[in-house]
Amino acid sequence: MPNVRAKPTLRRRRLGGALKGFRHTCGLTLEAAEGEMGWAAGKLSRIENAKAHIWPKEIAPLLALYGVTDPEIINALEELTRDAGKQGWWASYGNVIGGGYQDYMFLESDAAGIRVYCPNLIHGLLQTTAYAREVIAATAITRGADDVAALAEVRQARQAVLTRPGKPLKIWAILHEVALRQQFPAQPTVMADQLQRLLDLSEMTTINIQVMPLGASPHPGMTGPFDIVSFDSPWPTVVNLENLRGGFFMEGSDVQVFESAFERVVASALPVDVSRETIKTIMKEGAPP
Template sequence: MPNSPVVPTIRRRRLGATLRRLRHEAGLTLEAAAAAMGWKAPKLSKIESAHQSIRANDVTALLAVYGVADAAVEAALENLARDAGKKGWWQTYSGLASPAYADHIALETDAEAIHAWSPLLVPGLLQTAAYARETITGATTTRSTEEVTGLVEVRMARQAVLSRPGRVPEFWAVIHEAALHQRFAVRPTTMRDQLRRLREVCEMPNVTVQLMALDSTPHPGLVGGYTLTHFPHPMPPIALLENLSGATYVEGDDAAPFTKALERIRAAALPVEDSLARIMEMEESHRT
């Protein structure tokens, strides 16, 4: 009986793209690299295009063919190969979480650093449950109350990545001040509680929050928000752009402009200390 086709998950795409780049850097053709492994070229092509899995020990052998002797690189790619087919906790919500959203959660799980420019909303990793419910309800046109509840649960579960035991990612968010003036008629205390949450997460050593002031100068972020996820070397960052039709991932060298843009966005934003002071002022205004 033939094997079932491999679904090209985001982890397999990252692994395949990295192996392809390392092969190019080694100056090897697809045919030459495959022959050195005792494979046919189509097999390696499928691995690089994420349509075939690869075992961790084969990754080690392939890196030797490419002349890669960096132990950290070997460990990172071997781990990615082991995890590529694993199911994450989010699979429990497969009926709610789209494949693109599942990919997003997998990226957060593997991340070394997560950098976000959020002009319209507080980033999901920093939201309160009430804020998440209000914004998900407001943004959807088709979800039932039960489905909204499930999506809120997913968003809250994602936040564990910021405080999990062992390796935690650096999270740096630039939030437009206008997003913190959102009005919530159903539950007026929602924004006050969300501001308190922002103040509290600013105390976490791996979390940095900046605000983009209402009177800021023009910057690259004017064209829209995005999240940039970084991984251990040699895997390149991935940019995520979201809209009503779903999510778009920008991978490999194509993500480089987003890194440069984020540097300018941070420079245009309020300094970290001033951002915290502004958050505290806004929180206090909701108490009066």
């Protein structure tokens, strides 16, 4: 497919936002900070607004000006500076996936862990290729067959974060029993393979899978699905909410609401070991006689 260049602006936005926050905390104006750094007028404003590049070697002096000397914070911002202009592997799918989806994949690729509640679907990071094709075809109602195939490829490629060397993504997924009992009459083996995939993944130490049973007591997840994406310090946690037209992010004080909600959802779901047995039972019930 054609390689449509995507704009890798999310990391620059996060970097600019962090630098702006440190500047505000120390009480310096843009003009004062630029003067202390010996920069031309407007340079810092462009950096903070993700419209200009900052070199890694400039990070430590700028943070020192702001009174930030924590090596962990300095290293994190320097690393993000080096990666800020890089494109993700998904850039070649830029004609198929929108900017919001690309932003989410940047977050996903940088994340340390993700907590998700999925009431109607298996989460994308846990899907088999066949399951992905079926659900994308059913939900991406404005897409043709070629787009569906491409989106299924993207969904599979995203799963590399689960086994990335050194620091695999940790995922805690709560899946509703309704999603586990989905059937695909034209493709009768799809669900059995998907359930086996969940059992295989649940054996990984970095993946927890819980089942929300049909008879569960009321809980905050009843309002809909959500992803809580967390990062190593100093990056703040982000919440992703999705609908038919894509997704959007929430940060700041709103995150705590979803973190508290997730704890309650966890308490309402089956324990991990019981969830495994429940998945096995559903597999047996759906097996042909």
